[in-house]
Amino acid sequence: MVRWSRISSILLAAVVLAGIALPGTAAARYTVEPVTEEYTGEWHDFEENTFWDLSPRGMLLHFLLAVLPGVPYIGELFYALSLLASLGFRRITRRTVLDDDFRLGLYRQIAANPGAGAGELGELTGASRGRLRYHLDTLIREGKVAAVDYRSRTGLFARNQRYTDLEQRILISLREEPSRAVLGCLLGSPDAIRNDVAEQLGLSGPTISRHMQEFEVEGIVTVERDGRFVRYRLSKGAREYLDRHAGDVPFPGNPSMERCPTARGREVPMG
Known part of the structure; x- marks a missing residue:
């Protein structure tokens, strides 16, 4: 401790003596005079130097300066993933x-x-x-x-399993009530009218009309005006599909599905 104190004292003394011995640097006096002549040189504005204005070497240097600081973090990420893999985790792919x-x-x-x-x-x-x-x-x-x-x-x-758009719509409809019951009734009775379907299924007339309108738009049911009556039939594609898969269709009571009663001549408003 005493030794470092002496060295500090010697260095301080040397700096003071150097300042005294070199007045031109440590103790020199400066005179400030105003400029009497105008500056005749050209004034230049600063221009932005973009990355694409650099030379290939400069681009490479900037890229390395931007990327290299993040390299350790990437390494740490891969290391953490490798630890997870060792604990039994693995990436899910189509094959696995x-x-x-x-x-x-x-x-x-x-x-x-x-x-x-x-x-x-x-x-x-x-x-x-x-x-x-x-x-x-x-x-x-x-x-x-x-x-x-x-x-x-x-x-x-x-x-x-390959299904057409129509078959997909039919299959989704068969997964819920009362759509499934309505389709089952139409499969058993091709020319049913609204009141017959409503009476058989225990549903209201407006409910049957709403489902039939939706099925018509979707191409599952066709609607035909027969004088004062409106008859509902499965479309050709829907009937062919349901006939082919009658044993697999989840209708109530299938395969011995009861038929809906045939039309008895009741008047049904259009729609």
Whole structure:
């Protein structure tokens, strides 16, 4: 401690002596005089020097200065991912998406119940809403399942099962009441009128009219005016599909489905 104190004292003394011995630098006096002549040189404004104005070497230098500070963080990210992988996590791909037992079972339920919605699949699998939503999104993202929006509902279909747009609309309609009952009644009675369908199904006339109008717009049902009556029939495509898959259609009482009564001549307002 005493030694460093002596060295400091010697250095301080040397600085003072140098200041005294060199008056031209330490103690010099300066005289400030006003400029009497105007500056005749050119004035230059500053111009912005963009990245693209630099030379290739300058561009490379700027790029390295911008990227190199972040390199350690990228390395840390890969290191953290490698730790997660070692704990059993792995990336889900189209080839591995069905390796999960629950996801495989969910996919099979969708294939067995085409057009089913998330609520119905939740009842079939017993999964919570959050868990079901996550796995459905995963199956859709990886291209195993297709989600079709129709009549304020979303029907789910396995991608390996090919359906036309009309068939998808029919299958989604068959997953809910009273649409399923209405289609079943029309399949059993091709020329039904509104009051007959309403009486058979226990529904109101306006409810039947609303469903028939929607089915007509969607190409599932055709509406024909017969004098004072309005008759409803399945469209050609809808009947052909339902006839081919009559044993698989989830109608009440299927396969021995009761037929709707034939039209008895009641007058039905148009619509």
